Amino acid sequence: MSQEFGLTQVLSAALQEVLQFLGLQDLIVLLGSGDSASLLSLDGLYALFAPLIPVLLIIEILAAIARGQFQWQHFRVPLLTLVTNGIIGRFISLAIAVTVASTLQPFALLETSFTWYWFVYGYLVWEFAHFIYHWAGHKVRLLWCIHSTHHAPQHMNLSVSYAHFFLEAPYADLVRIGICTLLGVDPLVLMIVIGIDAIWGSLIHIGEELMPDGRMGRLHKYILTPSHHRVHHAKNPVYVDTNYCNLLNVWDRVFGTYQEQDPNIRPEYGIKRKDGNNFFECYFGEIASLARDVRQTPRWVDKFRYLIMPPNWTPEEGTPVINREGAV
Ligand SMILES: [Zn+2]
Ligand SMILES: [Zn+2]
Numbered sequence: 179m180s181q182e183f184g185l186t187q188v189l190s191a192a193l194q195e196v197l198q199f200l201g202l203q204d205l206i207v208l209l210g211s212g213d214s215a216s217l218l219s220l221d222g223l224y225a226l227f228a229p230l231i232p233v234l235l236i237i238e239i240l241a242a243i244a245r246g247q248f249q250w251q252h253f254r255v256p257l258l259t260l261v262t263n264g265i266i267g268r269f270i271s272l273a274i275a276v277t278v279a280s281t282l283q284p285f286a287l288l289e290t291s292f293t294w295y296w297f298v299y300g301y302l303v304w305e306f307a308h309f310i311y312h313w314a315g316h317k318v319r320l321l322w323c324i325h326s327t328h329h330a331p332q333h334m335n336l337s338v339s340y341a342h343f344f345l346e347a348p349y350a351d352l353v354r355i356g357i358c359t360l361l362g363v364d365p366l367v368l369m370i371v372i373g374i375d376a377i378w379g380s381l382i383h384i385g386e387e388l389m390p391d392g393r394m395g396r397l398h399k400y401i402l403t404p405s406h407h408r409v410h411h412a413k414n415p416v417y418v419d420t421n422y423c424n425l426l427n428v429w430d431r432v433f434g435t436y437q438e439q440d441p442n443i444r445p446e447y448g449i450k451r452k453d454g455n456n457f458f459e460c461y462f463g464e465i466a467s468l469a470r471d472v473r474q475t476p477r478w479v480d481k482f483r484y485l486i487m488p489p490n491w492t493p494e495e496g497t498p499v500i501n502r503e504g505a506v
Pocket of ligand 2: 328338383407411
């Protein structure tokens with residue numbers, strides 16, 4: 179998940195902005211996927227030619243400057259519109275965070291301050307809130323519709339950290355910042371924690387090509403490493419629905435969802451019934467599937483239960499228990 183706090187986040191957001199403006203973002207994601215055939219698809223061709231206009235625009239500006247004919251007002255309105263659109267997008271995300279925090283502040287159970295021990299407390303509370311948001315994203319079907327886009331890719335690489343349904347950030351902010359505010363986490367502590375969490379949350383998607391052994395030596399005994407998160411993204415029965423935490427996996431250990439990577443069981447990424455290369459299937463597939471189930475079941479109580487029960491629940495059979503024993 180990406181949040182917009184901290185210097186690193188600002189720099190990373192600025193870099194994203196430049197890449198987005200140059201039309202290079204999609205191309206980087208495509209090339210990063212190592213799937214050269216996808217360049218020949220419509221999306222691939224678009225990604226290939228997207229940088230054309232921005233690069234020509236820069237040449238146009240440089241040529242005008244060289245000829246001494248550059249006038250700022252010729253470019254001012256279109257470029258400011260572009261920048262404004264980018265800023266509005268970021269403000270919507272920030273506005274949700276600020277609204278949740280200020281609304282729930284009066285109901286905070288305790289008050290803390292900016293000290294090292296309240297920082298440790300703040301990080302543990304944040305991880306707890308992350309666990310709740312993430313667990314519910316897997317166990318409540320309506321929320322799975324929002325979270326499943328992140329699980330659709332069938333290959334693990336850093337571009338997966340960008341794969342999110344547009345409502346996931348507001349949903350995550352609501353739960354995580356809401357719980358942290360109610361449990362009195364200091365706002366400055368919260369901002370630093372969110373910054374660290376956002377950077378680590380992206381890094382744990384590093385692929386096997388760059389980091390074959392994602393356990394990071396002895397670190398995997400103490401923190402959540404790329405190896406743990408590969409397990410989380412895997413659909414193998416032994417791995418599914420485990421490792422919900424982000425950096426400190428203390429809550430996975432407490433709630434019994436901790437799972438290490440078995441060297442003999444290679445993670446298979448993606449979602450069982452999904453075509454991970456079809457964008458519409460990855461983005462809207464779970465919503466369509468839920469709508470179908472709700473429409474087809476006759477009883478109103480079952481229609482409602484479909485929304486709040488786990489993704490594989492049915493009125494006839496309930497929620498099947500995953501057989502993790504002997505699973506390969
Ligand atoms: Zn997940
Ligand atoms: Zn992930």
